[in-house]
Amino acid sequence: MNEFPFASALPDMAMPAAISPRGMASLSFLFQLERSQWWPPERLRHGQQAQLRRLLAHADAHVPFWRGRLRPLIDAPQGEAFWARWRELPPLTRRQIQDAGDALISPAMPEGHGDLSEIFTSGSTGQPIRAVRSELWELLWSAFTVREHLWHARDLSAKLAVIRYSDKGKALWPDGKRYDSWGFSTGDIFKTGPCVSLNITTPIERQLDWLEREAPDYLLTHPTLLDRLLRASGDFRPARLKQVLTISEILAPGLRALCRERWGVPVIDTYSTRECGYLAFQCPEHAHYHLQAESALIEIVDESGAAVPSGAIGRVLVTPLHNLAMPLLRYDLGDYAQTGDGACSCGRGLPVITSILGRRQNLLRLPDGGERWPLLSSGDIGALMAVAPIRHYQVAQTALDRIELRLQTARPLTEVESAKVLDWARVKFGAGFHFDLAFPAELERSAAGKFEDFVSLL
Numbered sequence: 077m078n079e080f081p082f083a084s085a086l087p088d089m090a091m092p093a094a095i096s097p098r099g100m101a102s103l104s105f106l107f108q109l110e111r112s113q114w115w116p117p118e119r120l121r122h123g124q125q126a127q128l129r130r131l132l133a134h135a136d137a138h139v140p141f142w143r144g145r146l147r148p149l150i151d152a153p154q155g156e157a158f159w160a161r162w163r164e165l166p167p168l169t170r171r172q173i174q175d176a177g178d179a180l181i182s183p184a185m186p187e188g189h190g191d192l193s194e195i196f197t198s199g200s201t202g203q204p205i206r207a208v209r210s211e212l213w214e215l216l217w218s219a220f221t222v223r224e225h226l227w228h229a230r231d232l233s234a235k236l237a238v239i240r241y242s243d244k245g246k247a248l249w250p251d252g253k254r255y256d257s258w259g260f261s262t263g264d265i266f267k268t269g270p271c272v273s274l275n276i277t278t279p280i281e282r283q284l285d286w287l288e289r290e291a292p293d294y295l296l297t298h299p300t301l302l303d304r305l306l307r308a309s310g311d312f313r314p315a316r317l318k319q320v321l322t323i324s325e326i327l328a329p330g331l332r333a334l335c336r337e338r339w340g341v342p343v344i345d346t347y348s349t350r351e352c353g354y355l356a357f358q359c360p361e362h363a364h365y366h367l368q369a370e371s372a373l374i375e376i377v378d379e380s381g382a383a384v385p386s387g388a389i390g391r392v393l394v395t396p397l398h399n400l401a402m403p404l405l406r407y408d409l410g411d412y413a414q415t416g417d418g419a420c421s422c423g424r425g426l427p428v429i430t431s432i433l434g435r436r437q438n439l440l441r442l443p444d445g446g447e448r449w450p451l452l453s454s455g456d457i458g459a460l461m462a463v464a465p466i467r468h469y470q471v472a473q474t475a476l477d478r479i480e481l482r483l484q485t486a487r488p489l490t491e492v493e494s495a496k497v498l499d500w501a502r503v504k505f506g507a508g509f510h511f512d513l514a515f516p517a518e519l520e521r522s523a524a525g526k527f528e529d530f531v532s533l534l
């Protein structure tokens with residue numbers, strides 16, 4: 077740790093540091109978040125309702141898409157009566173957001189929310205949407221970024237390595253790209269160590285070479301890439317590594333254990349989306365997640381829209397509480413998650429989810445009409461790689477009774493190996509399917525760098 081971990085914007089101020097205006101604003105949110113995380117669930121719900129009412133009043137007054145639809149909610153009495161009406165509001169679909177266009181954007185903003193900026197995101201659905209956010213919303217994003225570092229007690233003066241999506245031709249092997257700090261969110265408040273970044277398209281052996289040379293303390297990357305790194309690393313173990321931070325994809329069952337076994341470090345996973353911000357952080361003491369209730373109202377619901385009971389799986393509906401520029405109410409992300417059962421022993425009142433299960437397109441449809449989450453565990457993947465020299469794979473359901481195994485292999489497979497791969501698939505997915513082998517030259521990640529090892533084309 078630095079002698080003075082705070083970043084002073086004034087050279088003649090060392091203790092206490094004079095934080096930059098942006099850092100001060102972020103710290104003022106953090107100071108409150110440090111307290112609200114311990115509030116009991118009822119107090120958090122009360123705070124959510126207070127903030128939600130302000131969002132609804134703004135949306136009703138200024139956002140054409142919502143005008144006239146929110147009156148019953150705005151007029152609802154405080155407390156449970158409000159939540160009962162809230163649950164009658166139909167979920168907002170990605171398709172509706174696409175069709176609404178500018179009608180979801182607020183032409184006028186209240187004082188203090190700053191300039192608006194826009195991003196485009198396609199998620200993993202291939203349905204691009206435009207998301208507009210305010211400067212104030214981005215400031216909150218920064219505060220939550222720092223909260224996650226603090227939860228996991230990171231040494232901010234250490235070196236962070238990032239392997240994720242970079243623009244084409246940027247952050248290339250062998251050097252990658254170097255930064256003096258971990259980014260503005262953390263760097264506005266703390267003196268951080270350096271950050272180094274490598275393009276996700278780098279071949280896996282070269283990624284390992286880069287990790288060996290850089291010897292980072294923390295690695296941030298996608299779960300599917302971590303899985304490939306761990307399997308390709310042989311006896312190599314990043315010498316100084318303390319944690320691996322995973323983002324933006326589903327964390328497969330068994331990956332935490334594999335990372336512990338091969339590299340001796342824990343995986344810390346984060347659940348976020350570009351259009352809604354941070355949704356859940358991993359608990360500092362457990363492998364499950366705490367919903368970021370001060371940032372978004374997150375509901376886990378069944379097909380009728382009612383909240384699922386503890387321990388059950390349901391669709392994720394998100395209402396970001398502070399983005400007045402583009403109010404999204406009960407937005408159906410397309411993700412599924414499993415709720416926790418009861419309070420967390422860490423003492424935080426933030427609600428718990430035990431796992432995130434991905435999108436409907438990651439759901440296997442069975443020929444008999446059923447459905448199943450086909451999450452490939454580390455054991456499944458290990459068994460597949462034991463029968464053939466497979467470098468990269470993807471499983472695609474191409475018809476109700478047909479599954480295609482897309483493989484990149486070190487060399488053409490022998491007949492025996494091909495037969496064993498098909499046997500593996502029959503054991504994993506069931507004998508009711510026909511299996512095809514395909515050997516495409518490339519297995520593409522989405523524009524945002526996401527990769528899914530199981531996709532349904534139905």
Ligand SMILES: [Zn+2]
Pocket residue numbers: 359360361362366420421422423424
């Ligand atoms: Zn906890």
